[in-house]
Ligand code: AHM
């Protein structure tokens with residue numbers, strides 16, 4: 001006998017049954033998102049065969065070039081989510097303002113934040129990309145959601161997850177009861193449970209960072225990376241370096257194999273004084289997932305989930321991964337010695 005067969009829909013319903021007050025709205029919300037995931041998967045898989053690679057010629061709120069697939073993924077999620085009656089508003093990394101629910105549709109009590117296609121600079125080279133999202137409960141009064149609903153601290157997330165368009169498509173999510181992974185079986189169009197209750201190893205052997213930014217980092221970060229390159233007596237070899245350049249892919253590997261992913265602040269780079277990754281669309285969902293798997297997520301000095309957001313598109317340093325590796329980083333940036341982290 002191999003593992004039990006469970007669809008993601010069934011799993012989500014079983015999770016919700018633990019909450020007697022649940023109305024089913026949240027289950028429907030995730031189901032609508034899964035539809036978008038399947039449609040984006042279809043387009044990503046055929047991207048080289050149709051005219052959807054390359055750039056639209058537009059620049060997004062982040063000042064980055066918008067790829068055609070970015071735009072497609074953003075539109076697909078909006079179209080799948082705006083009419084179900086579960087959301088009061090959405091916010092996307094690709095849009096300047098909060099996305100309202102159109103007048104003609106009912107409004108609900110949840111808020112969806114998402115990066116529709118993370119790692120989009122990798123698309124044309126056929127490298128793994130992903131979608132990453134967070135769900136919150138609305139806090140504002142009135143019918144339409146507001147920016148206040150979209151800028152809650154990460155501790156208020158009711159769910160977080162990502163879809164990884166890799167060698168297979170995976171859906172990984174948490175509602176605060178562990179982290180569960182599902183693999184899309186393209187022959188039946190269903191996500192099936194493949195990774196139940198994922199646990200991030202307490203300590204890893206891999207670090208993941210864009211090291212070309214080394215000269216722009218603070219001393220603690222540089223010393224930490226130098227330290228990881230020394231021989232580790234526990235393994236008799238240095239940490240290995242792996243960097244895809246798609247957060248969702250680097251996060252997934254870190255979750256499964258352990259280790260540490262870093263996108264620190266570039267203190268001497270005026271373009272990235274607070275790092276590159278976005279608190280609301282990338283850091284918070286990554287942090288909830290990692291903490292739920294037994295790992296840790298930090299700016300180096302502060303728990304990611306405890307940050308009180310100042311604005312929708314805020315950037316933060318993100319250091320996420322195995323508990324021991326992230327704690328060791330924190331010791332380095334606070335001026336502690338390497339030996340203390342052993
Ligand atoms: P994007 O949301 O525009 O795709 O940018 C975010 C991406 C992350 O996926 C990845 O971790 C990071 O940017 C890579 O940045 P860099 O090219 O500076 O290493």
Ligand code: MG
Pocket residue numbers: 093115116117118119120
């Ligand atoms: Mg993006």
